[in-house]
Amino acid sequence: MRRLMPAALAIVFAAVPIFPSFIALTSVAFPGISLLPRVPTLALLGVCGVLAIYALAMLWRYGAGEQPMLVPLLGVFGATVAAALLGFDPRGGLLFTGIIGLGVVWHCSVVRFYDDPSAAGAIFWSFLLSGGIAAAAAIAMIVTRVPVSQYVIQHGRATGTFILPGELAGYLIFFLPLAYALGRVAHQRALRAVAWTAFGVGLLALALTYSRAGWMGFAAAAAFLVAAQTRRLRQGAGAAAGVVVAGIVVVGLLFNAHHNPSEDYTRLGIWQTAEQIIDRFPLTGVGPFQFSRLYAVLRLPDADATAFHAHSVYLTFFAELGLVGICAVAWAMWRFAAALRARITNASAPAVLLGLSVAAGLVGVAVQGLIDTVSVVIFGLWLPMMGLALAAARDRSYAAGLER
Numbered sequence: 001m002r003r004l005m006p007a008a009l010a011i012v013f014a015a016v017p018i019f020p021s022f023i024a025l026t027s028v029a030f031p032g033i034s035l036l037p038r039v040p041t042l043a044l045l046g047v048c049g050v051l052a053i054y055a056l057a058m059l060w061r062y063g064a065g066e067q068p069m070l071v072p073l074l075g076v077f078g079a080t081v082a083a084a085l086l087g088f089d090p091r092g093g094l095l096f097t098g099i100i101g102l103g104v105v106w107h108c109s110v111v112r113f114y115d116d117p118s119a120a121g122a123i124f125w126s127f128l129l130s131g132g133i134a135a136a137a138a139i140a141m142i143v144t145r146v147p148v149s150q151y152v153i154q155h156g157r158a159t160g161t162f163i164l165p166g167e168l169a170g171y172l173i174f175f176l177p178l179a180y181a182l183g184r185v186a187h188q189r190a191l192r193a194v195a196w197t198a199f200g201v202g203l204l205a206l207a208l209t210y211s212r213a214g215w216m217g218f219a220a221a222a223a224f225l226v227a228a229q230t231r232r233l234r235q236g237a238g239a240a241a242g243v244v245v246a247g248i249v250v251v252g253l254l255f256n257a258h259h260n261p262s263e264d265y266t267r268l269g270i271w272q273t274a275e276q277i278i279d280r281f282p283l284t285g286v287g288p289f290q291f292s293r294l295y296a297v298l299r300l301p302d303a304d305a306t307a308f309h310a311h312s313v314y315l316t317f318f319a320e321l322g323l324v325g326i327c328a329v330a331w332a333m334w335r336f337a338a339a340l341r342a343r344i345t346n347a348s349a350p351a352v353l354l355g356l357s358v359a360a361g362l363v364g365v366a367v368q369g370l371i372d373t374v375s376v377v378i379f380g381l382w383l384p385m386m387g388l389a390l391a392a393a394r395d396r397s398y399a400a401g402l403e404r
Contacts, residue, residue, distance in 0.1 A: 001054075001057070001058065001061075002058055002061075002062065002113075002116070004054070005055075005058060005109070005113045005116055005119060006113075006116060006117075006118045006119040006121075006122035006123075007122065008051050008054060008055065008109075009106075009109065009110065009113070009119055009122055009123050009126075010122040010123060010125070010126035011047070011051060011126070012048070012051060012106055012384070013123050013126045013127045013130070013384070014126040014127070014129070014130040015044060015047075015048070015130070015380075016127075016130070016131075016171065016376065016380040016381060017130055017131065017133075017134035017160070017161050017162065017171065018036055018044065018161050019375075019376050019379055019380040020034075020161065020162045020163045020164075020167050020375060020376050021034045021035070021036035021041045021044070021161070021163070022041065022044075022045065022095065022099065022375075022379065023163065023375055024036075024038060024041060025038070025041060025042070025045070025095060031153065031164070032150070032153060032154070032159070032163035032164045033147065033149055033150040033153060033159075033163065034163055035147070035150075035160075035161050036161070048102055049102070052101075052102050052105045052106070055105050055106065055108075055109040056105060058109070058112075058113070059105075059108060059109065059112060062112070063112075064108055064112055065111070065112045066111070067108055067111060067112070068335065068339040068390065069107060069111075069332065069335060069336060069339065069386060069387070069390070070104075070108060072328070072331050072332035072335045072336075073103075073104045073107060073332055073383060074104065075328040075331060075332065076100065076104075076325070076328045076329055076332050077097070077100055077101055077104055078328070079284075079321055079322075079324045079325040079327075079328040079329075080093075080096065080097045080100050080288060080321060080325065081097050082284055082324065083284045083285045083286075083287050083288060083320060083321045083322060083324070083325055084096070084097050084287050084288050086284045086287070087284070087285065087286050087287015087288065087290050087320075088286055088287050088290045088293055088294070089287060089289075089290055089293070090287065092287070092288070092289050092290065093287045093288035093289055093290070095288075095289070096288035096289055097288060099379045100379075100383075103379070103380075103382065103383035103384060104383060106383065106384045106387070107383040107384055107386060107387035108387065109387075110123070110384055110387035110388050110391055111387045111390055111391050114387075114388070114391035114392070114394075115391075115394075120391075120392070121188075121191075123388065124178075124182055124186070124191065125191065125194075127175070127178070128179060128182065128191075128194050128195055128198045129194065129198075131171070131172075131175045131179075131198060131202060132194070132197065132198035132201050132202065134160055134161055134162075134168075134171075135160070135168075135172065135175075135198070135201045135202045135204075135205035136201050136205075137160050137161065138158040138159060138160030138161075138162070138168055138205050138208070138209075139158060139201070139204060139205050139208060141158070141159070141160060142156065142157075142158050142208055154258075155258045156258050157208065157209055157210045157211070157258045158205050158208035158209045158210075159209075160205075162376060165209040165210065165211050165214075166209070166211050166213060166214060166368075166372050166374055167374055167375065167376045168205065168206075168209050168211075168214075169206055169209045169211035169213070169214025169215075169217070169218075169368070169374075170214065170217070170365055170368055170372075170374035170376055170377045170381075171376055171377075171381065172202050172203075172205060172206045172209075172214070172218070173206075173214065173217045173218050173221055173361055173364035173365050173368060174358070174361035174362075174364075174365065174377075174381050174385055175198070175202050175361075176199060176202050176203060176206065176218065176221075177221050177222070177225055177357040177358070177360040177361050177364075178354075178357045178358055178361065179195045179196075179198045179199040179202060180195075180199055180225075180357065181353045181354050181356075181357035182195035182354075183195035183196040183199060184353065185349075185350035185353055185354065206218060210258040211372075213367075213368045213370070213371045213372040214368055214372075215250055216248070216367055216368065217364040217365055217366075217367045217368030217369075218364055219246065219248075219364075219367075220363055220364050220366075220367035220368075221360040221361055221363055221364030221367075222360070222364075224356075224359070224360045224363040224364070225356060225357060225360040228356045228359075228360075229353070229356070266303070266304050267311045267312075267371060269299065269300050269302060269303025269304060270295070270299075270303060270304065270307045270310055270311050271310065271311065271312065271315060272300060272303070273295050273298050273299045273300060273303060273307070273310075274291070274295075274310035274312070274315040274316070274318075274319050275315075276298045277291065277294045277295070277298060277319045278315070278318050278319050280298075281294075281319075281322060282322060282323055283322045283323055283324060284321070284322040284323075284324055284325070285318070285319055285320045285321045285322035285324075285325060286319060286320055287320060288320050288321070289308075289320070290320060291307070291308065291309055291310060291316060291319050291320055292306065292307060292308040292309075294319075295307045309373040310373065311371060311372055311373060312369065312370060312371055312372070312373065313369030313370075313372070313373045313374070313377075313378070314326070314369060314370070316373045317329060336362075336386050336389075336390075339390055340355060340359055340389055340390060340393060343355065343390060343393040343394060344356065344393045347393055347394065351392065351393050351394060352393065354392035354393065355389050355390070355392050355393025356389075356393075358385050358386075358388050358389035358392060359389050361381075361385060362382075362385065362386065362389070365377045365381075365382075
C-alpha cells in the first residue's frame with residue numbers, strides 16, 4: 001500500500017488549481033464564476049477525504065517520523081475547531097475545519113514520505129504540469145473571452161479555474177519560485193525543460209491577472225529568494241530592494257488597469273468593519289466563514305453591501321478565529337522558520353535552493369495577504385507547502401527524489 005504514496009501525493013498537488021471551487025459548497029456569495037459543477041466538486045472533496053484516510057493509515061502503519069510542525073499545526077486546527085464551535089454557525093464552519101485538518105494530514109505525509117522512491121519526482125512533475133496547464137488555460141480564456149461571463153465579471157483579468165484573479169495570483173506566487181528552482185537544479189533534463197516552460201507561462205498569467213497585491217507578493221517572493229542566495233548581506237539587501245522597487249513601479253504604472261476605479265477604496269470600509277468585529281469578539285472570533293454575516297450587520301453606511309472576507313488574511317483570521325487563532329498561526333509560522341533554518345544550515349546548494357524557493361512563496365503570499373485573503377493559499381497550499389519546504393531542504397531528499 002505504501003507504494004501508492006507517490007501517486008497520492010501527485011493527485012493532491014495536481015488538484016490544487018481546482019480547489020477554489022470548494023467555495024461554491026458554502027453559503028458565501030462569492031463574486032466570480034466556478035467552472036467546476038457542484039457534483040464534480042463534491043466528488044473531488046470525497047477523493048481528498050479518501051486520500052486523507054489512506055495517508056493517515058500509512059502514517060499509523062509506518063510512523064510519523066520527525067514532524068517539527070505537528071504540535072503547532074494541531075494548535076491551529078484546535079483553534080479553528082474552537083472558533084467554529086463557539087461561533088455563530090458551527091455547521092457552516094465544518095468545511096473550513098475539515099480542510100484545515102486535511103492540510104495537516106498532507107503536511108505530515110509530505111514530510112514523512114518525500115524520501116520514498118519516486119515521491120519527490122511525482123510531486124514536482126504533477127505540480128509543474130497542472131500549474132502550467134492551469135496558467136495556459138487562464139491565458140487562453142482571456143484571449144478567446146470564454147466564458148464570457150467570467151471575462152466580464154473580472155474585467156478581462158486572467159482567472160481560469162481560480163474563480164478570482166487574486167486566487168490565481170496567489171497560486172502563482174508559490175508556483176513561479178519553485179519552477180525557477182527546479183529549472184536550475186533538477187537532474188532530469190525533461191523536468192528542467194518543463195520547469196522553464198511552466199515558469200514562462202506562469203509569469204505571463206501572473207501579469208494578466210492585473211492583481212496589484214499579487215504583483216507585490218511576487219516581488220516580495222523574488223526579493224526574498226535573491227537576498228537569501230546572496231552571500232554578502234549588503235549586496236543581498238540592495239538586490240532585494242531593487243526587486244521591490246521594480247514591483248512598486250509596475251503597480252504604480254498599471255494601478256487601475258482592468259480594475260473598476262470605484263473599487264480602489266472599498267477595502268477601507270471593509271477594514272473598518274473588520275476592526276469593529278474584532279472589537280466585539282476578540283478572543284475566539286465569530287467562527288470560520290462568518291465574517292460576511294457580521295459584516296452585513298456592522299458595515300458602515302457607505303461601505304460595500306457585501307464582503308465575504310476582510311480583504312486581509314490577518315484581519316480575516318483575527319475576526320473569524322480570534323486572538324487564540326492568530327496566536328496559533330503566529331506560533332506555527334515562527335516554528336516553521338526555525339525548523340527550515342536548522343535544515344538548510346548544513347545542506348547542499350541544490351537542497352537549499354529548493355527549500356528556499358518554497359519559503360519564498362510563503363513570504364510572497366504573506367505580503368499579498370496584507371490586502372487580500374486568498375482561499376486557495378489557506379486551503380490548498382499553506383500547510384502542504386510548508387511540509388514540502390522542510391522535506392526538500394534535506395540533502396537525502398534531493399538525492400532520492402530527483403535522481404537521473
